Amino acid sequence: MFGWLRSLFGAGPAPADERVERPAAPVAKAPAAMAPETTMATTAEASGDDGGRDDGARYVIVGAGPAGVIAAETLRAADPDGDVLIVHGEDGPPYSRMAIPYYLTGMIDEAGTTLRKAADHYDDLGIRIRHGRVERVLADDGRLALAGGGSVTFERLLVATGATPIRPQIEGLDLPGVHPCWTLEDARDIVRLAEPGSRVVLLGAGFIGCIILEALVKRGVELTVVEMGDRMVPRMLDATAGGMLKRWCEGKGIKVLTSTSITRIEPATDAAAEGGGLAVELSGGETVPAHLVVVAAGVRANMAMLDGAGIDTDQGVLVDHHLRSSHPRVYAAGDVAQGPDFSTGGFSVHAVQPTAVDHGRIAALNMAGGDAPYKGSLVMNVLDTLGLVSCSFGRWQGADGGEQAERIDQDAYKYINLRFEDDKLVGAITLGRTDWVGVVRGLIQTEVALGPWKDKLIADPHRVMEAYLARVGTA
């Protein structure tokens, strides 16, 4: 039965044929290895005014987030002769939104948020980065129109423009002191306003809201969280896990108001101003003073530039199993793309880092003329809320008629719930567990038939790693 392990383990580093050749980042542990000065020097150079200049490349990528950058690197490896140009709508070198919380806590500086640390990474690979905002995609002409004039021609285009925070219809949302937390620029504002002891109201306790929550608490602010849903992270955690998370947060002194919304934000009256410059009115009638309101009420895809281009869109840019849009020259990847959904067989926006990365790689392989069909994204999240780590994978809500396995230890803040369809694992939630947890992805996405291990998991759902080891080779 375990003969397969010979092959599983014997496999060393495979040849780098389909690998994205990425120059090794510094692995040294010495701070000097990071060379922030060098990185930022590139920034200054790269963010120079690109004016209204006309430009073009075989492969043009709009957006310099993880989807765009991985796509550029993959294109470089898959088609060494094809020139690659990234149009980057923000200042500075490509960075990672995911790194923002760690910038907020002071763990890293701005240079630490960059997606690639080697100063000459893009130059070395011959990937050009041009700063500017794309206003229109003229797909039939193979041309982009930039804000401020200038155009960029392409043979193949990747739209990797990510998403923008939704602004709920709330009076006072445009007041100074109200900010989303999506870009590095937003983060700079928050750093300025969220000082130790200041009062902060966080609108939204979804996945992103909860990530920001932790960063705000670590900045030493006095935090109130307002969530419309009946629990925290309602789209990632079930009622049990969401309830445990809320109890955990309250135990840490955070005020969490679920089933509550903000009805209005006003400048505070003089008397109330001591508590902050804003008065935040809640649906229950209460008013909370605040120096800062952080809005994390969800995002929507950045695809206005495709208006009139005749490209099919829905929640995002609709792409097929090759990440190609309804226009043969245009592909989409990451938060902006509504692509194949591994779990439902339909098409979904899964706005998370692992999907952006997979999308970027697969889209690029296809853009370069390969045939790399995508099996679809599996939604997965990991969240650390002041030391309590929660994860969810795939169809954690369960499959019709599918069985489940569950272990709850309320006192220890430990929870695991596995969802099956027939004898396959299709979804899971874990709370308070971090070890070997990625194997849940492996079990779901390889669609391993669990056989006798389904019952063993129902008896003890924590044995996911053992189930994988036992079943993978025989599937």
Place this chain on the structure above:
Amino acid sequence: MQKSLHIDPGKCTNCLQCELACSYDNEGVFNPAKSRIKVFTFHDEGRFVPYTCTQCAEAWCMQACPVDAISLDAATGAKVVSEWLCVGCKVCTIACPFGTVNYNADSGKVIKCDLCGGDPECAKACPTEAITYIDANWTGLDRMRQWAARTDAGSGAGASASA
């Protein structure tokens, strides 16, 4: 020729020398919970299976890292976590379909096998040759790669298309 860890669970006696050597060498403590290799037990079958990162070609961990904290050691082929750059976001721990990147709450960073720079302590510590460090040039490779390709995303198909 690059080498890789080769594991023969039939020879494993569950002595846990590998876990102790790994945690001591990497974390300075004899604590299996801090080891990057773990022996999983199947008591009903009396089997013990040492398990760690295979340094797979797809390197989901490295791809998913938002801050470039995981890089390829060109000499060994290992995917190596920079403790300096890692911010502890844990995305790699869920992206790795083998489950072999783990979060260390004490350091606030992730840990994974880095082949000890080319001289793995687990292999040296193993008294029964259940874990050896040998030339990667052998037949099991294809099977492993096929399996990995099933995980996500057309990477297998992409490999042939872009080769």
